[in-house]
Amino acid sequence: MRHLLDFSGWDRARVAALFKTARAMKEVLSRPIKTVPTLKGRTVATVFFEPSTRTKTSFELAAKRLSADVVSFSGSSSSLKKGESIRDTLLTLAAYGVDAFVIRADAAGVPHQAARWLDAAVINAGDGRRAHPTQALLDAFTLEEALGDLEGRKIAIVGDILHSRVARSNAELLGLLGAEVWLAGPPPLLPRRPFFGARLTARLEEALKDADAVMALRIQKERLSGGRLPSEEDYRDGYQITEDRLALAKPGAPLLHPGPLNRDVEIEGTLADGPRSLVLRQVENGQAVRMAVLYHLLARRAA
């Protein structure tokens, strides 16, 4: 593995190896001293062309826990307007001797281009609607902790499927792990064609029925009002995960959300903090999984 752009070329053995490392990283995170010297002398650059404090913090902390040096760049999407400025930004940072680039962009394919331009490892931290592989990995890791083997498990993903890289990456990875993925949302926020073999439905009940786990996605507020949906009210009425609706899933089925959560929009308030919510576990596992990804890409002779 030279880059982590998406899951093409992945198999279950690779996921299992990564998760094994992630479990070791979780042990490191449980120690009083949460730092190991593994990547001393390596440099990780976080390059965020779209703001995301959570993902950036998670990656930077993961790199620091492994003793890597971290440089970071945050640019608005306006600095992306001319093609050369992305390239210039990356090549300038590369001149500092960066070993891995963690790239977030508002447009699909930017990390793929970066991988063509750079010698360093490229980690996709989310590109447009396309992919968010580390989020999917931490979700699958969290689901495996809760459910064990995911083969044959029914996982319902609910919300703005059309615009969601989390939905795409989860459909790809969970599908690879043998899960049956259902994607549910209001028709204007559902793609017109399916992806990665996941099932699409506008009927929430169909997706939730006997689900082993439920994942609600973040809804961009601007899409709720005057955008593709009539109103927030209309969305909540049809697709908010409530106590009653969650009862359709298997007893005790856990509830996930990639964050940040719009309280009382995607999930009914009480549920988000309830015992079935794995939201904080996802954050914790996110760091361990990202440490594992950095370890697998960087703890070896540079290519």
Next chain:
Amino acid sequence: MRFKARVMEAPEIARALSRIAHEILEATQGGRDLALVGIHTRGIPLAGRLAERIERFEGRRPMLGQLDITLYRDDLTELEHAPVVRETVIPFDVAGKRIVLVDDVLFTGRTARAGLDALTDLGRPARVYLAILVDRGHRELPICPDFVGKNLPTSRKEVVKVKLAETDGEDAVELWERP
């Protein structure tokens, strides 16, 4: 790689471990606050066997832990692939303990160094000892074992293979030679 000789057989290994167990008890005044920490892979069964013997001799079983030093290796940039990270399990607080790090072979001393670093990241032990089944020389760091099963002078071209029933189906120490 070419096989050269078997340098230790099962009874010899058993005797060496019994001797080390006695030495540990002596050095730690009967094993008070004693913990044995095996280094992956073969240090773990060796630590287990030492713990059994100490329990047999003294009636008190020392604490046991296992340590993976992969995250502390200093040769990662020379490897083709990232090595597998295995579980570190230290089910006790290392602070104030007398800890014996256990490994099969002592060679350059780099593994022992990494083990010390890993251990001290977990807390501040009162004392750390190093127990080794085979010391083959060629140190690259100022590391000296406290308990040694066998000193085995070797050349750099030679490879020492420790086999244990738990991991390899039999107990033996073999000498091989690289071309």
Next chain:
Amino acid sequence: MSLLIRNARLVDARGERGVADVLVADGRIASLAGGEAERSIEAGGRLLLPAFLDLHAHLRTPGEEQKESLETGLRAAAAGGFAAVVMMPNTRPPLDAPEAVRGVLRRARAAGGARALAAAALTKGQEGRALAELRLLAEAGAVLFTDDGRTNEDAGVLADGLRYAAALGRPVAVHAEDAGLRGEGVVHECPLTEALGLPGNPAEAESARIARDLEVLRMTEGHLHLQHLSTKSGVRLVAEAKRRGRRVSAEATPHHLTLTVDALKTLDPLYKVAPPLREAADREALIEALAEGVVDVVATDHAPHTAAEKAADFLRAPFGIPSLEVAFPLLFTELVEKRGVPLGRLVEAMARAPRRLLGLEGGVLEEGAPADLVLVDPRERRAVDPAGFFSKAKYSPWAGWELLGWPVLTLVGGEVVHARLG
């Protein structure tokens, strides 16, 4: 100046015409049976075809000469075996005024290479609201009207445009695509592109608009030309309209005839084009339609951009593929050699049909016809090398493809505009 082309295998829309010595004099084909000439060229059994006419090229002049200039664009066309190209009017500003059309034609005459013909905007500013001065534009030299680059959302304006253009004997060419169904789409909408997370432009955006435009056409006496047809369903609608005797014609591009949406797996903006690359079934339908004449014309939609623009990310990179210099060898290799499309049919679609559509003579090899000729080598295999393009756009989705049929000599009105004879 007269020229004798000896031992050429003649092929035109009627098919193989045998080996002959072709005498060119006074800008015309003087004889197909040899004769005295000031100069002579040994064709060595290479193929002599009527040179092509491209109904659809973006030469970016005026206003975006950093992407292409008249000099580079027309030189590229000549190298591709084109005697003439119709320049699209979506320039900066758009060609919607008679002076602008005269100006660009005047400059093109001095540029060398292939001949330039102008398409003018159908509506002022190509905004689709008010008709441009179609009569004055025609007098200034516009050979067809189009708002290409934009879509004609207002069907009433299109109906008026078709009626007015018909009175002037000009076709109206449309980029048939429903803007609402297209939405933000940048690639063909299908499971693959949904997985890629790229906003999709469904095939129905094209077919729904073609269906509407064909209904609008029924209300008029006009001639509707559908640009860059890309879908199987679009092909079906055109075939049906033709059966009913409607005055509709259609073009297909080299990229839609040779590439599919699968190329997008790499997310390389090189393949970003409008309308988007479709599925294999669409490509098959286009090839069949071309072979059968449902698609009348091959037009390049040569759409150059700077390398820096094309190096942007997929969403921000501009649409367009440059193809003037590879169109013929590409289609000769991929369709004639590999797929058995008759060469005469390809020559028809690239030489005679586009001329007929504009009411121009030529596109055939016979005595007295204009000496717009191209000599191509059907045996020399050469890889596409964008670095050697005359066009400013030195990139290509076909880079590295090994092709046959490269033009070695192009004549426009008897004058040599491109020569690459060994």
